[in-house]
Each structure stands twice: as structure tokens, then as C-alpha cells.
Amino acid sequence: MKKRNLVFALMVSLMIFGGCTSKEADSADSSSAKEQVSSSEKNEQKATITLLDGDNEISKKEVNFKKDQNLFDVLKKNYQIEDDDGMITSIDGHAQDAKANKYWVFTINDEQVNSGAKDVTLKKDDRVVFKLEQF
Numbered sequence: 001m002k003k004r005n006l007v008f009a010l011m012v013s014l015m016i017f018g019g020c021t022s023k024e025a026d027s028a029d030s031s032s033a034k035e036q037v038s039s040s041e042k043n044e045q046k047a048t049i050t051l052l053d054g055d056n057e058i059s060k061k062e063v064n065f066k067k068d069q070n071l072f073d074v075l076k077k078n079y080q081i082e083d084d085d086g087m088i089t090s091i092d093g094h095a096q097d098a099k100a101n102k103y104w105v106f107t108i109n110d111e112q113v114n115s116g117a118k119d120v121t122l123k124k125d126d127r128v129v130f131k132l133e134q135f
Helices: 002-043 071-078
Strands: 044-053 056-066 081-084 087-091 102-108 127-134
Touching: 044 071, 056 071, 071 081, 071 087, 087 102
Parallel strands: 044 127
Antiparallel strands: 044 056, 081 087, 102 127
16 A cells, blocks of 8 residues: 555656646747747848839839848849849839830839949838839
């Protein structure tokens, strides 16, 4: 009888201690996963890209990008683009037309940008507008 009580007490003790260890490990795993999610959320940013042909809106997308990512790479990930030495010549089949003097220009947060998309680093909540404009 004493052996049975001793074995029973030992089993109960193991289950209690085993349960505590398991909960602590689960808690540590859970907080580690939360840290990874919040870390990736910090690196993941959003911006809006609008395409215009003159005054007509072609498309508007909210895009995700990583901190310090350049506009060219974000465009390449979200649109079908063609370029000539980094200068955008076509976006989703809407191409420049040299004969009609129609070229892609872009603004960020309503400010004209005079450099190529590879030279521009996007920031959180930027509003990018690409416009096929006739000169």
C-alpha cells in the first residue's frame, strides 16, 4: 500500500511539474512569435501608388514594402514595368510615346521628383502618383 501511495504521489508530482514547464515553454514560444510579428510589422510599410494617363486614373494600389526599399523595386514587385537604364518607360502596358511627347513623370506626396525611381527611397504612407504627361 505504501508503494502504491508513493508511486501515485510521484506521478502527481511529475504531472504538476511537467505542466508548469510546458506552460512556461509555451509562454516563451508565444512571446517570441509575437516579437517576430511585431518586428516584421515594423519593417513592413505601406504606400499608395496611383497611375494616371493625363487626368484619367488607370489604377490605384496600396502596396507593401520594406523599410529603406527603393521605388523601382516596389514598382517591379507590384506592376509589370519596362525601363531604359532605370527610367520607367512602361507600366502595366501603358508606355511612353516619344512621337507624341508623352512621358512618365511622378510625384511623391504632391511634390515633383526629378530623379529616377531607383534613386528614391519610399517612406511609410507615401502617396506616389505616376502620370503619363504630354510635354
